[in-house]
Every structure is written in C-alpha cells, then in structure tokens.
Amino acid sequence: MRLLEERIRKDGIVKGNDVLKVDRFLNHQMDVELFTEIGEEFRRLYAGEEITKILTIEASGIGIACVAAQCFKVPVLFAKKNKTKNIAGDVYTSKVESFTHGRVYDIIVSKEFLRPEDKVLLIDDFLANGAALMGLITLVEEAGAKLVGAGICVEKAFQPGGQRIRDMGIRVESLARIKSMSEEDGIEFI
Amino acid sequence: MRLLEERIRKDGIVKGNDVLKVDRFLNHQMDVELFTEIGEEFRRLYAGEEITKILTIEASGIGIACVAAQCFKVPVLFAKKNKTKNIAGDVYTSKVESFTHGRVYDIIVSKEFLRPEDKVLLIDDFLANGAALMGLITLVEEAGAKLVGAGICVEKAFQPGGQRIRDMGIRVESLARIKSMSEEDGIEFI
Numbered sequence: 001m002r003l004l005e006e007r008i009r010k011d012g013i014v015k016g017n018d019v020l021k022v023d024r025f026l027n028h029q030m031d032v033e034l035f036t037e038i039g040e041e042f043r044r045l046y047a048g049e050e051i052t053k054i055l056t057i058e059a060s061g062i063g064i065a066c067v068a069a070q071c072f073k074v075p076v077l078f079a080k081k082n083k084t085k086n087i088a089g090d091v092y093t094s095k096v097e098s099f100t101h102g103r104v105y106d107i108i109v110s111k112e113f114l115r116p117e118d119k120v121l122l123i124d125d126f127l128a129n130g131a132a133l134m135g136l137i138t139l140v141e142e143a144g145a146k147l148v149g150a151g152i153c154v155e156k157a158f159q160p161g162g163q164r165i166r167d168m169g170i171r172v173e174s175l176a177r178i179k180s181m182s183e184e185d186g187i188e189f190i
Numbered sequence: 191m192r193l194l195e196e197r198i199r200k201d202g203i204v205k206g207n208d209v210l211k212v213d214r215f216l217n218h219q220m221d222v223e224l225f226t227e228i229g230e231e232f233r234r235l236y237a238g239e240e241i242t243k244i245l246t247i248e249a250s251g252i253g254i255a256c257v258a259a260q261c262f263k264v265p266v267l268f269a270k271k272n273k274t275k276n277i278a279g280d281v282y283t284s285k286v287e288s289f290t291h292g293r294v295y296d297i298i299v300s301k302e303f304l305r306p307e308d309k310v311l312l313i314d315d316f317l318a319n320g321a322a323l324m325g326l327i328t329l330v331e332e333a334g335a336k337l338v339g340a341g342i343c344v345e346k347a348f349q350p351g352g353q354r355i356r357d358m359g360i361r362v363e364s365l366a367r368i369k370s371m372s373e374e375d376g377i378e379f380i
Contacts, residue, residue: 029303030252030266032259059248062220063256063266069222076220076253113219 001041001175004153005189007034014181018156026153027060027125032067038175039068042123042151045173046072049148052119053077055140057096057107057132064153065123072121077113079136082106094138097131107135109143116144127152127174130161137170149173157190191231191365194343195379197224204371208346216343217250217315222257228365229258232313232341235363236262239338242309243267245330247286247297247322254343255313262311267303269326272296284328287321297325299333306334317342317364320351327360339363347380 013021025031051072056065057079069076082093082105091108098105114120122136133150140147149171155162157177166172177190203211215221241262246255247269259266272283272295281298288295304310312326323340330337339361345352347367356362367380 023300024303025265028267028270028300030256030259030268032256032266033263035256036260059252059268059270062249062252063268066220066222066225066253066256067260069220070226070257073223075215076222077218078220078249078253080218080249110213110218113214 001038003034003037004176007031008154008176009187012187014183014187017180017182018159020154020156020178020181020187022125022154026064030063032063035064035067036070038064038153039071041175042068042121042173043071045151046121046149049121050119051121051148052117053114053145054121054123055079055109055114055136056123057081057136060126061124064125068123068151075113077109079107079109079139082108092139092142094135094142096135097129099129099131107139109139111143114139114143114145118143118145119148120145121148122150123152124150125153127155127161127165127172128159130159130165133161133165133172137165137168151175154178191228193224193227194366197221198344198366199377202377204373204377207370207372208349210344210346210368210371210377212315212344216254220253222253225254225257226260228254228343229261231365232258232311232363233261235341236311236339239311240309241311241338242307243304243335244311244313245269245299245304245326246313247271247326250316251314254315258313258341265303267299269297269299269329272298282329282332284325284332286325287319289319289321297329299329301333304329304333304335308333308335309338310335311338312340313342314340315343317345317351317355317362318349320349320355323351323355323362327355327358341365344368 155174342364345364
C-alpha cells in the first residue's frame, strides 16, 4: 500500500537495524484518516470472504481494528492482556511472548464473543516474530471458529513471523512489508 | 443518548449495586456501528468548539476515540499505562489510581504529540471515580494545552468523579448517566 509506505518513510524513525517507531501516526498518536484508507484496503483484499468478526489485541491494534470494522460492518473483539492470576472458565486463553518487554503474558477473550460459527479476520499494527498473531490464532482455534486470515499494517519481513504463519497455510496480508532497514540507509520495502 | 441507554438496558449486566458490565458492545466486544452514533453525538455536543486532538487512555477508550475522531477529523492520542520504571524526559506523566485493580499506575504521553497550541477533547468509555479522567486532565495541563472538555459514554453519576470534575469548571458530556442500579431493580438513568 503505497500511501502507508510513503507515510512510514516520512514519519517513521528507524533505530538500529530492527526497531521502527511509528508512534507519530500508528500506535501512539493515531491518524484516523490513514486508518480509514487502511480499513478500505483490507476490505478490498478480503473482498468475497465472509467475515463475521474482527479480532485484535490491546492496545495498539484496537484503533485500526475499529476503523477497519466499519468497512466490514462487523463487531471487533480485542484480546486482553491478562492482569490477574485467576482465569475463570468462561474465557479462552493463550500465551504471548513479548520480545519488547522480555516476558510471557496471557491473553484472553470471553467465550461468549468467539463462537464456532464465527469467521474471523485478525488485525494488528505490527508483525515481526509473530508472537501476538500466533496467540490470536490459538484463541480462534480454541473457539473452533474459522480463521479467514490476517490483516497487518507493517510487517518486518526480515523477521520470521510472517513466513512461519504463511507456512501454516494462513493467509496474511501486510500493507507494508519491510525487507531491510537501517539508520544509515533507511527502509527498503518488498 | 437514548440509543446507548437502550443498549445498556438490553445488553448491560449489573452486578451488585455498582458494577456494570458492558463488554458485549463497549469494552471487550465493540459494536462499531454504535461507536459511529456515539462519535456523531459527541460531534453534535461539541459543535462550534475548535478541537485539534482527541486524548484517551488505553485500552478500552481507544476504539471509541478513533471512531469519534473520524467525525472531528483530528488525530487521536492515547495515554499509555507505563510498564517500565524508566521514564524518559520526553513524556508527560501522571498517576491514576485504579479502584478495579487496587493499585496506582503511571500514564504517559509523548511531549511531541501534546503541544501548548492543542485544543483537546478527552474521550473515555466510563466515568466513575474520575481517576482516569483526572489523569488525562493532568497531562493536558502539563502540556499547557487547552482542555475543551470530555466526552464519556457511561457515567456512574452516583459515584463522585463527574461532579468533582464539573466543579473544576470542566465541561463533561456523558451520553448515559446512571442515577442508580441494582440486580433487582435494574438501571435508572438521569
């Protein structure tokens, strides 16, 4: 998606060879007009697919998912990062390893909102090692719902998550795929 | 806002005399068509006010804020619940006491995105004791920005937050104001 790539070049900040800060428009300050374009692009990519629910993960996926959901006319469900030890029996849960924060945490969704008859599109802002996306995939599997695919804004294609998940036969559509990046040479997209 | 009140009556679950679960449509599963109506109502209430930015707090405020921001055509900024002890000098920070989780946490926003020239509308899903909203107000004050007011979906008007903040001379518009509630008698709106 050229619009997103251009915005990343203009407002993204590369640190070292693997950190890309996009907090000017994507995951701290949020440009909702851009989100509308992103949502319409996901709709175009998944045209013809029946989708009944969009699943994302807190916090930075929520805004993009909600704006995209307007294009699909379906509800959003966001997986919560669990803060308590007590998990009641009425939730699906999976584990996510955060490379940024160096720890493993549980994510949960209420069983009431993820049903076997659901056809689910996953949406998130970033795909790198794929930990968060794998966690969401596990939740969909636990529910016995159909996984239609994933819509990602920025994929660091030099990290293994995207390939690993595509190798599972899961459709992953990333709007900006970064082949390589560095502070010196900037960003190269696929 | 009658639409929201009706939805709370239909899908909200009262526990005891002070807990209202609205996770079917507001803060876990999210009905974005309802969010669009909510955003348009905030726009109507704040018509004539110049607003340059919407400020909310993760996680459940983000979806409503992003959909509402489409009506205002301004960016959203969300305050992050700080996970690290190291706060760099490039953020504004304030403290929020969570009654639900029984602890105090820091919230932060980058100074880059909250400027003295900003005219800020606060948006959140709930107002009860007002702790989160007070935290956001402090961030706006630290930045030297203008606080236009707050847009709240559900106010528990029997708790002190709303009155306290209005007494500070701050405009608070709540779309559904709960006077009282109980498992036996249901919900009474103001």
